[in-house]
Amino acid sequence: MLTAYGMIWTFLILNLLIVELMFLNPKTPAHNTLTSAGRFLGLHLGFVLALQLLLIARLPFLDRRIGMDRLTTWHRWTGFTIFWLVVLHPTFVLLGYAELDDISFLAEIANLAKQMPVLLGMIAAGLVGVVAISSVRLARRALSYEAWHAVHLVVYAIVVLAVIHQVYEGSAYKSNEFTQLYWWGLWAFAIGALLTGRVVVPLVRNARHRLKVAAVISESPDVVSVHLTGRNLGELRARPGQFFLWRFLGHNAWWQVNPFSLSAAPDGRSLRLTAKGIGSTSAGLRQLPIGTRVFAEGPYGAFTxxxxxxxxxxxxxxxxxxxxxxxxxxxxxxxxxxxxxxxxxxxxxxxxxxxxxxxxxxxxxxxxxxxxxxxxxxxxxxxxxxxxxxxxxxxxxxxxxxxxxxxxxxxxxxxxxxxxxxxxxxxxxxxxx
Missing domain, CATH: 3.40.50.80 (Nucleotide-binding domain of ferredoxin-NADP reductase (FNR) module)
Structure with missing residues (x-):
């Protein structure tokens, strides 16, 4: 029987084999060696982007068997792989077309930017650069968690732009009906998993459980515990050691979210988190009014x-x-x-x-x-x-x-x-x- 890691490696290897075959059998041949290299890098960029969506979709299968910490390490390395592919893919394409059109590299940038699908791809590449820079350790330390998380919301814009770009510019996956079905099936699965895990499931769970603040207890001058109640909390199946992503409605903006562990074993009737005042959200928890509605995503984590x-x-x-x-x-x-x-x-x-x-x-x-x-x-x-x-x-x-x-x-x-x-x-x- 395959372990979780065995299943992941099998998935990766099978998909990579299909991607390599797609590159070797394009619908139309590349104009020259440089554009061929650009096509190769672009095809793998699309594949790695789809993998990244699966990593941030918070799939229960991965979270419970691998753990959020390890998944986040994979997410980080996948992110920097995307960054370098985003740098190299357009570079080789532009060099190839510059050679074909017998103009300079910079002139080719202006030339191709006149085409809307290419321009959208360039914008997506710029946004990837912004996310990558914010994830460099030096920049990450300078940003609050809330600001860092807000920057990463542009991932959704990147996905939209990347899909449009592929619809008009992709050629390697248009060899036949099978390759098109495979490629868009992979992307539909990745986007569907992302929307389900990050939007649909949290909305349904919060509508069902209706969490609210029941008590706020000061544990020390800079640490506070927040007790929450709601409906049918046992259905969350939260376990000691896990955490939720918390939004306190009216206390912080909807895009600000913080991960706090449960500080007591869930009993089906209430939940408790305990936080130290570090960021703007955690520092202000002791001012939470009783009855504040809470939007929570989770439970997450394999630390159980x-x-x-x-x-x-x-x-x-x-x-x-x-x-x-x-x-x-x-x-x-x-x-x-x-x-x-x-x-x-x-x-x-x-x-x-x-x-x-x-x-x-x-x-x-x-x-x-x-x-x-x-x-x-x-x-x-x-x-x-x-x-x-x-x-x-x-x-x-x-x-x-x-x-x-x-x-x-x-x-x-x-x-x-x-x-x-x-x-x-x-x-x-x-x-x-």
Whole structure:
């Protein structure tokens, strides 16, 4: 039986074989070698664009088996592949036509831009460049999450422009009825998945469950918990460790959305999120009026007990990353011996600590609060210190959520300690748009 990864590779290889055959058997031959190279790059650009739509469609099959973090890594690399194909495809086409028309490269740009389908393709290429620049690490750090997400909404405009461009300019997939049926079937599947996952399902779910704010509780000067109620919440089938994308109607604009984990195990009657005031949305949550309508997408994420393969577990939290860890500790399906490691600079920063202590007593789990500034004399997540805290860590599933630097340090130590990859589970909120 094929695993999820086996099914993905099979899908990719079969589709790539069809794409290569389409390139080798075009309806009309290319004018010269340069335009042939441009056609090759354009055909693969269309294919990779369709794959990107599937990656951001939040398909349950992929989300539950692969996890949003890994999917987002794929999304990032696919995005930069698209960027370079967008640069190279028109470059070779323009060079080819410039040679054919015996004019300069720049003159050929002005010449082809007079054709509306080509102009739309150029606009789409420019928008791809904007999205790519906003995703470079330096730019990403300078932008708020809300601004970064808003920039990525131009993906929808790119899709429309790309489809129009292909209708008028594509030739490699017009060899025969089969190639046309395949190509537009692939794009229909990708666009349909995107609209279903990002528009239809969220609209239906929110109309059915009608979430609203029931209480807002201050956990610390910069951390707040929001309790939500609604109708038939058990039908959401949310699990401890998962997250939703939240919009608080009237509190922020419709295009502003934030990923927050559930900080308590869902009970079918209410949901709770706990957030630290970092961006404009999270910082203003404590001013939410009771009764505010909430639009939520999800649940998402594979950071759940369903991924574990061993009986015992280690739950590692850093800072506000404690939220999904606290929910997992409450999860009754997470059986066996449990060790919790909670990393903060000072005890005063340990939000939800009282709840963790109560749950640890109830579950007979061991809870270690690790404090102090990280330095040469304090490396709580070095391989040696982890082994000292949990001597049998290689025989446990390890769930970790916290700042990127901490998470990377933990994963590095786990590899040194020989913890198999299937036992390492991380949630880092590198969320695809």
């Amino acid at each position: 007990s369903a991924r574990r393969v061993r009986e015992d577990a280690v739950l590692i939290a850093g800072g506000i990353g404690v939220t999904p860890i606290r929910a997992l500790l409450e999860d009754e399906t997470l059986t066996g011996d449990i060790v919790v490691l909670y990393r903060v600079r000072t005890p005063g920063e340990a939000v939800l600590l009282g709840e963790l202590q109560n749950l640890a007593r109830l579950r007979q789990a061991r809870l270690h609060l690790l404090t102090g500034r990280t330095g040469e004399g304090n490396q709580p997540f070095s391989a040696g210190n982890l082994l000292g805290l949990v001597p049998d860590i290689a025989q446990r599933d390890v769930f970790v959520c916290g700042p990127a630097a901490m998470t990377n340090a933990v994963l590095r130590s786990l590899r040194q300690l020989g913890v198999p990859a299937r036992q390492r589970h991380a949630e880092t909120f590198r969320l695809a748009s």
